[in-house]
Amino acid sequence: MPNSISRRAFLASFAGVALPRALRAAGSIFDVDVAIVGAGAAGLSAARESRLLGRSFILIEARDRIGGRVFTETALGAPYDAGAFYIHWAERNPWREEARRLGVEAIDEASLPRGASRFFENGKRSERGRDRRAFWTGVSDMFETETGPVPDVSFVERVRGDADMERGVSGLARMSLGEEPERVSALDYARLWSGDDLVLPDGYGALVRKFGADIPVRLSTPARVVSWGGSGVRVETDAGAFTAAAAIVTVSAGVLAGGAIRFDPPLPAETRAGIAGLGMGALTKVGLSFGGQRFDLPPNSNLWDSQGPRAGFNFECFPFDRNVVIAYLGGDHAREVVGLGERDAIELLLGRFAGMVGSSARKAFAGGRMHGWSADPHALGCYSHALPGEAGARAKLGRPVAEKLFFAGEATAAGDDGSFGAAMTAGGACLAGRAAARAAAGRRATP
Ligand SMILES: Cc1cc2nc3c(=O)[nH]c(=O)nc-3n(C[C@H](O)[C@H](O)[C@H](O)COP(=O)(O)OP(=O)(O)OC[C@H]3O[C@@H](n4cnc5c(N)ncnc54)[C@H](O)[C@@H]3O)c2cc1C
Structure with a gap:
């Protein structure tokens, strides 16, 4: 393990929000119930859902900010969304409800002059x-x-x-x-x-940032290795490693294909076929x-x-x-x-x-x-699409591995029976993150 600080110090650096229950719990096998990799729309939604379900979690993020591909740029003075902009199919998009809950203005795009x-x-x-x-x-x-x-x-x-x-x-x-x-x-x-589109004058990124404001995240901490061969899952980072009963990996399909995270043992053939069947736009x-x-x-x-x-x-x-x-x-x-x-x-x-x-x-x-999202090492593209002949790829990637390793994000936000069509969007990432958290909640750090 590349280790610069002790595991206990690494875990303690989460300021005691989600972890210590597991660390303190007598008889606990793992540090936490769920390890969540990536704090974009999917990872933050998975974390919030895990908390609502009473599960302990660690959420790690490679960038020095949360939000992933939903990001409101302010460097030019006037804010604008450098990534996601529309709350698509607003009638059923969870971000519409979150905007309401958090008091963030979201208006019908069709009403703009x-x-x-x-x-x-x-x-x-x-x-x-x-x-x-x-x-x-x-x-x-x-x-x-x-x-x-x-x-x-x-x-x-x-x-x-x-x-x-x-x-x-x-x-x-x-x-x-x-x-x-x-x-x-x-x-x-x-x-x-498809459906109505809403837009957010202060930015979609600002909404997601507000949503994640009270969720503990370890920033600038990329996952390097995810080991899933034992009874749980172990995640290695440059700052230390931790264990969990289950892991939810929300990095983009481009990042998965790029191999920045090593899976040990290698992922099953079906998961690899899912990754190979998806491309990332630019x-x-x-x-x-x-x-x-x-x-x-x-x-x-x-x-x-x-x-x-x-x-x-x-x-x-x-x-x-x-x-x-x-x-x-x-x-x-x-x-x-x-x-x-x-x-x-x-x-x-x-x-x-x-x-x-x-x-x-x-x-x-x-x-x-x-x-330039296509060259951004933490995204490697804007959002995923299935390659011709590979329309089943999202479902393959979305299938749980050994009932404890869950891939979730916009890339998995569609099935192959036509009933779930939220891929490519921040709304889909949220739905996929929540669903993975519910699936992972079946596994606990404490027997
Ligand atoms: C230009 C552009 C326009 C878009 N327009 C829209 C739109 O109008 N409406 C819409 O709904 N969607 C839009 N999208 C798509 C939307 O932004 C994505 O679908 C959504 O944000 C994906 O969320 P996610 O959580 O699945 O992935 P991400 O946001 O990519 O989150 C994954 C996180 O994992 C982190 N990560 C990567 N590697 C590691 C690692 N090794 N360890 C730890 N963390 C890691 C990343 O930094 C990132 O924060 C747009 C995207 C782009 C780029």
Whole structure:
């Protein structure tokens, strides 16, 4: 075990909130009932549910903050969400209820005043972009209204032969899923729930941060090894190791595939097949600040620019009447831009924006921030999708291992019978985290 402090000191550093009951309990076999890896929406929800169920837990997080892929950026002054933004399918999304409970404002997206919508090609006004956007909406509507069986083929295969759909499918895949259309399973996408979208003026990240404020988390503590061969589970970190009757691992499918956590013994073939059947998209947001300059654009305006068939840029301007512009990029184009590094990526996007609104944008530019989730080692992508032919992957990953190792997160928030369609979302992560906590609650540190 890589050990810099004693195990007792490591455990004690949790400030006595969840652990000591197990440590003190006579006859306890493990340090805690549940080890939870990752403090994003799923891990925090698993922790809260465990507490409600009276179970002791340790929650460890690799980053120096909670929230994972739900994060409200404030570095540019005006807050904006660098990760999740919408409370999707709000009618049944648990974050709607949490927002109400915590007194956080959440409003119907459809009630926001609409700004301008302008389309460009290489900085020149063009209506072709508007047509492409319309085709994209057409494909999205097709998926939502489909009633017959959907084949487990790629987006491209699914619409082959319909010229309008073929034109729309790339935009939908890249800008909604962050991935190229030939790499995404149409069946996996068709299973997703739909409904009303809510937005949070102060940020989705701010809501999740508030939700997690009273949950004890050990930050900057990545799990390195999860051993599950014995009677319980042992989690090793750089600061020490601890044992639990069960573990809930909520890191992204990308992080699991990347191998940053070693499982000992190796995971069963079914779990590995689940991980291998999932890809991670590359939706990327770059925030740009221009002080108070607005370039005659009303709040909530959208500018769309393109460069050839594969590179699209969407600039969301002044959401909630705030002084920030957020550029969205998806698919391989996003990966290329992220690969430039933050400084050059910001320079590129500033140039595209100035090409549309005029050179005054360069003069007014006050700073930028890129969140390239595909290169972020603790996410390795924006959210998961099943690869073509792999629509069963989420269910495989979601099946408990030896009744004590549970994988939970947005990647497992859908089944393969079509009844659970919450994958890819923060709402799904919460539901999956809660469900894993209930399943893990059957195992206790004390016999
Ligand atoms: C740009 C973007 C836009 C999005 N838009 C939306 C949206 O509008 N609506 C929506 O609902 N969803 C959206 N999503 C998806 C949503 O953010 C995710 O589905 C959700 O946040 C996933 O939560 P999770 O808990 O499953 O995973 P994560 O948030 O990734 O949590 C896992 C945690 O594990 C930590 N971790 C990683 N490795 C280790 C380790 N070795 N040890 C310990 N901890 C580790 C990570 O740091 C992270 O905090 C968006 C995501 C992105 C990136």
